Amino acid sequence: MVLTVAVDVQGADKARPYTEKANATFTTVVDEANALGQLYGYKAIPNLFLIEADGTVSFKELGTFNVLEPAKRAIVDQWAATGATSEKGNTEDLDGSHAQANAHFLFGQQLFKRGMTQDALTEWRKGVALEPDNYNIRKQIWAIENPDRFYDGKVDYDWQDEQLAKGL
Amino acid sequence: MAKPVNVVNVGDKAPDFTLRSLDGRDVSLSDYIGKRVALFIWASW
Numbered sequence: 001m002v003l004t005v006a007v008d009v010q011g012a013d014k015a016r017p018y019t020e021k022a023n024a025t026f027t028t029v030v031d032e033a034n035a036l037g038q039l040y041g042y043k044a045i046p047n048l049f050l051i052e053a054d055g056t057v058s059f060k061e062l063g064t065f066n067v068l069e070p071a072k073r074a075i076v077d078q079w080a081a082t083g084a085t086s087e088k089g090n091t092e093d094l095d096g097s098h099a100q101a102n103a104h105f106l107f108g109q110q111l112f113k114r115g116m117t118q119d120a121l122t123e124w125r126k127g128v129a130l131e132p133d134n135y136n137i138r139k140q141i142w143a144i145e146n147p148d149r150f151y152d153g154k155v156d157y158d159w160q161d162e163q164l165a166k167g168l
Numbered sequence: 169m170a171k172p173v174n175v176v177n178v179g180d181k182a183p184d185f186t187l188r189s190l191d192g193r194d195v196s197l198s199d200y201i202g203k204r205v206a207l208f209i210w211a212s213w
Binding site for chain 2: 001002003004005006007008012014015016017018019027028029030031035036038039040041042045046047048049050051052053055056057058059060065067076079080089091092094095096098099136139143150155
């Protein structure tokens with residue numbers, strides 16, 4: 001079974017065009033609060049977890065699982081067909097700042113839902129200050145402030161690299 | 169004092185969660201017990 005999780009505080013309306021374009025036959029759920037970033041322990045996406053029938057994780061790749069790359073899709077296909085993958089996957093080091101960074105993110109998400117966008121951005125920036133390589137939070141800030149650089153199937157990655165170079 | 173950090177590694181049980189699907193259903197990982205699941209986490213940014 002394939003279960004996909006779309007991460008975006010702006011919810012289902014932002015995610016739906018992508019799955020419709022892909023003619024998705026799998027289930028997609030929306031994680032507006034970045035709940036899995038806390039529960040599973042990650043600070044960047046896209047990610048893949050392969051989970052066996054007994055609920056045990058047999059593979060994980062964090063931050064780099066771009067499903068548009070055939071080599072990445074082959075990991076899932078091989079696992080589905082043979083029960084295993086020859087890939088090694090990866091992991092991330094997280095320290096105590098992760099929980100606090102996510103707490104700022106969550107607080108900001110509640111403000112955002114109440115229409116307090118500037119206050120939400122302030123909270124999210126506090127989260128990034130605590131955990132600078134938390135791209136879930138960093139990119140959410142960008143996506144709110146610069147919607148023209150995101151969505152509609154055209155994400156401007158060159159622009160993102162420019163923001164990083166500027167220390168944003 | 170640093171707060172504990174939850175990290176799911178290979179060999180760990182996948183923590184259960186419930187999130188709303190694009191078609192408006194509450195979906196839990198535990199709905200898939202007994203099945204192998206490829207959990208793909210992505211964003212539109």
